[in-house]
Amino acid sequence: MKLKTKLFGNVYKFKDIKELLAKANEEKSGDMLLGIGAATISERVAAKVVLSELTLEDLRKNPVVPYEEDEVTRVIEDMVNEKIYQQIKNWTVGYFREKILSYETTGNEILRISKGLTAEMVAAVAKLMTNMDLVYGASKIRVTGKANYEIGKAGTLSFRLQPNHPTDSIEGIIASMMEGLSYGCGDAIIGINPVEDTIENTKRIMEAINEFMVEWRIPTQTCVLSHISTQMEAIKRGAPVSVLFQSVAGTEAANKAFGINKDLIQEAFELIKKHGTAPGPNLMYFETGQGSEMSLNTDHGADEMTLEARTYGFARKFMPFMVNNVSGFIGPETLYDGKQILRANLEDHFMGKLMGLPMGMAPCYTNHVNTDQNDQETATMLLAMAGANYYMGVPVGDDVMLSYQDTSYHDDATLRELLNLKPAEEFFHWLIDMGIMKENGKLTGRAGDASIFLKK
Amino acid sequence: MLSEVQLKKIIEKVITEISVGDKVKGPEVDVKAIDETLDDKDVPDITEIDLKAQVLVPNPENLEGLLRMKQSTPARIGVWRAGPRYMTETLLRFRADHAVAMDAVFTDVSEKLLKEMNLFSVKTRCKNKDEYLTRPDLGRKFDEEAIEIIKKSCIKKPQVQIYASDGLSSTAIEANIKDILPAIMQGLEVYGVKVGTPFFVKYGRVPAMDVISEVTEADVTCVLIGERPGLATGESMSAYIAYKATVNMPESRRTVVSNIHKGGTPAVEAGAHIADIIKQMLDKKASGLDLKL
Numbered sequence A: 001m002k003l004k005t006k007l008f009g010n011v012y013k014f015k016d017i018k019e020l021l022a023k024a025n026e027e028k029s030g031d032m033l034l035g036i037g038a039a040t041i042s043e044r045v046a047a048k049v050v051l052s053e054l055t056l057e058d059l060r061k062n063p064v065v066p067y068e069e070d071e072v073t074r075v076i077e078d079m080v081n082e083k084i085y086q087q088i089k090n091w092t093v094g095y096f097r098e099k100i101l102s103y104e105t106t107g108n109e110i111l112r113i114s115k116g117l118t119a120e121m122v123a124a125v126a127k128l129m130t131n132m133d134l135v136y137g138a139s140k141i142r143v144t145g146k147a148n149y150e151i152g153k154a155g156t157l158s159f160r161l162q163p164n165h166p167t168d169s170i171e172g173i174i175a176s177m178m179e180g181l182s183y184g185c186g187d188a189i190i191g192i193n194p195v196e197d198t199i200e201n202t203k204r205i206m207e208a209i210n211e212f213m214v215e216w217r218i219p220t221q222t223c224v225l226s227h228i229s230t231q232m233e234a235i236k237r238g239a240p241v242s243v244l245f246q247s248v249a250g251t252e253a254a255n256k257a258f259g260i261n262k263d264l265i266q267e268a269f270e271l272i273k274k275h276g277t278a279p280g281p282n283l284m285y286f287e288t289g290q291g292s293e294m295s296l297n298t299d300h301g302a303d304e305m306t307l308e309a310r311t312y313g314f315a316r317k318f319m320p321f322m323v324n325n326v327s328g329f330i331g332p333e334t335l336y337d338g339k340q341i342l343r344a345n346l347e348d349h350f351m352g353k354l355m356g357l358p359m360g361m362a363p364c365y366t367n368h369v370n371t372d373q374n375d376q377e378t379a380t381m382l383l384a385m386a387g388a389n390y391y392m393g394v395p396v397g398d399d400v401m402l403s404y405q406d407t408s409y410h411d412d413a414t415l416r417e418l419l420n421l422k423p424a425e426e427f428f429h430w431l432i433d434m435g436i437m438k439e440n441g442k443l444t445g446r447a448g449d450a451s452i453f454l455k456k
Numbered sequence B: 001m002l003s004e005v006q007l008k009k010i011i012e013k014v015i016t017e018i019s020v021g022d023k024v025k026g027p028e029v030d031v032k033a034i035d036e037t038l039d040d041k042d043v044p045d046i047t048e049i050d051l052k053a054q055v056l057v058p059n060p061e062n063l064e065g066l067l068r069m070k071q072s073t074p075a076r077i078g079v080w081r082a083g084p085r086y087m088t089e090t091l092l093r094f095r096a097d098h099a100v101a102m103d104a105v106f107t108d109v110s111e112k113l114l115k116e117m118n119l120f121s122v123k124t125r126c127k128n129k130d131e132y133l134t135r136p137d138l139g140r141k142f143d144e145e146a147i148e149i150i151k152k153s154c155i156k157k158p159q160v161q162i163y164a165s166d167g168l169s170s171t172a173i174e175a176n177i178k179d180i181l182p183a184i185m186q187g188l189e190v191y192g193v194k195v196g197t198p199f200f201v202k203y204g205r206v207p208a209m210d211v212i213s214e215v216t217e218a219d220v221t222c223v224l225i226g227e228r229p230g231l232a233t234g235e236s237m238s239a240y241i242a243y244k245a246t247v248n249m250p251e252s253r254r255t256v257v258s259n260i261h262k263g264g265t266p267a268v269e270a271g272a273h274i275a276d277i278i279k280q281m282l283d284k285k286a287s288g289l290d291l292k293l
Helices: A017-023 A029-034 A041-053 A056-060 A071-078 A082-088 A093-101 A107-114 A119-127 A131-139 A170-181 A199-215 A228-236 A252-257 A262-275 A304-318 A338-354 A373-386 A409-418 A425-434 A450-454 B004-022 B063-071 B088-106 B111-116 B129-134 B144-153 B170-190 B208-216 B267-284
Strands: A004-007 A010-013 A158-161 A189-192 A222-224 A244-247 A284-288 A322-325 A359-361 A390-393 B120-123 B160-165 B199-202 B220-226 B237-243 B255-260
Touching (some): A004 A041, A010 A041, A017 A304, A029 B129, A041 A093, A056 A082, A056 A119, A071 A304, A119 A304, A119 A338, A131 A338, A131 A373, A158 A170, A170 A199, A199 A222, A228 A262, A244 A262, A304 A338, A322 A338, A322 A390, A338 A359, A338 A373, A373 A390, A373 A409, A373 B088, A390 A409, A450 B063, B120 B144, B144 B208, B160 B170, B160 B208, B170 B220, B170 B267, B208 B220, B220 B267, B237 B267, B255 B267
Parallel strands (some): A158 A189, A284 A322, A359 A390, B160 B220
Antiparallel strands (some): B237 B255
């Protein structure tokens, strides 16, 4: 294993794979804060050169957190398909990049290779890619998920309806829900982030949105994004819900800070299989984002992008219905500006798909980051080209409960039109029946009038 | 909840506005209409429009119902569309609300204000705003030089050391400091508490107060600091107060008064409240979770 190279006569040396992976990253404020990012642009490129010559075997043997110390490492390592790994272990990372991009390699072949990968391999190959490589590579890979209905199929683009309310008023939640549905948003899921993380409140919201879904015969699924243990209790007390949610991260210590571990997620998965309202087989919804480990002081000195790939490795154990990436939510200490957020978005979408996950994206921003609506819309369009399964839908992008900006109902409708994509099949037919969408996928004249749902 | 009468009024208003909006505007520009003599107070302000009472959907099936829905949430619904995109009014209002939030973060507190308030200024180890935002670790530390200035300029061992800091909103300091600082001082004067020399810390994070506490050897240290702004609200300020704060102490030892702005707790009122809290801290020699208020 060679950890040294020369550029223009200057020698660049790297201590170990963890340091190399960090320095091969495009610039991120989170890596700079930890003091692990490349010191110069040349050092960054030198790290990419060295990384391109390592083999996938080198990366498997050097996880950024040792197997003995970390549950996430163990989950990923123990899931590797050894037959497939044997076929690819001598590939260099540079060759792996070309293999993914090659005309000869289909999306299904990439998904087969995926079973032999660990997170460090996934992060490494993404570090060699440009933004367009990341879009092109990801665009080959289709991963669908099915809870009640299947989302993520070719030719479709779906949306999570996110009708949050600052005091969890059911009336207010339903109002934003009606607005979203009237724009064709909600085929991925209807999911509410509650303010108050209690069993009673979670149950109350689960009941209200389920009732609305059933009454209007909406072909979708529901979810309430309180802590997973709160949701589990609500289900045990009879609350109807399709999918369970949890934020997950790329180290055992970060997951512990989130109040979860592998066993708890497994227990939740078994519970929802037995007592959820949806047949599945995919019944978990995970949220992730670069920088969460660092912000919880649980990063083990590893870079935020590699830790994000580990998060995906952990998530895939539970065959999720959807994985949503919210890089951009934490703030400028992890991703400084629009350029860094956009890069992280494209990396995360690609890495998630390469890990075999049904990735959706929330290209979002807080008010203390050096970015704006234009940057966010650019990221959104690129991710749609890359083939993200779904986005969020927030009224005018302004989440009045979480206080950040995300994609809007209007953005959702626009993206479908731009790329000639339709909603998930059953939801599409429902929209046509409701008179909200035409057969050609465009909005009708009554779309955008939420009061059409006031009839019952 | 809205009464029927209130609702009727809103509906009438909306209908009038819709019909006004329907008038076709001609392309000719009337030069005389560009009125430079218009008094500033008469200039319209799009941020003053009450979004909760505004429906832009041209012919909703149920206008009354839509208005009721709007009253139930601060979310931006009933906004209609141009093709699949926002109406211009919706877009510009959103941009204005984000702009005021961003400006609160990315501008500096004016030298003029500091002079007027007679506050001397020191910087944390952050060199500029970019570094402040990306290096939370540096925003809680000072160079030797800054420490010397504080030592030289401040009364030693006061009972209370108060200082202001930009934090994530300079606008919050601009909007509140003139009211809140005198209010706290007066309150403490009534209690006969000896207050140290107030000053300003540029690029400050909350834990910088622990250093200030150690340097001035104050019994109680209080920082007035700008909060991370939400859309349309750049003016919110918080006070973090602690008894004998020390570097690396647990966060639970801080007492917080947040949401200080004219739409939350007004500065003068908050000032009096903070003076009371400080008095109790001095009496009970405790702060944060250790202090039952």
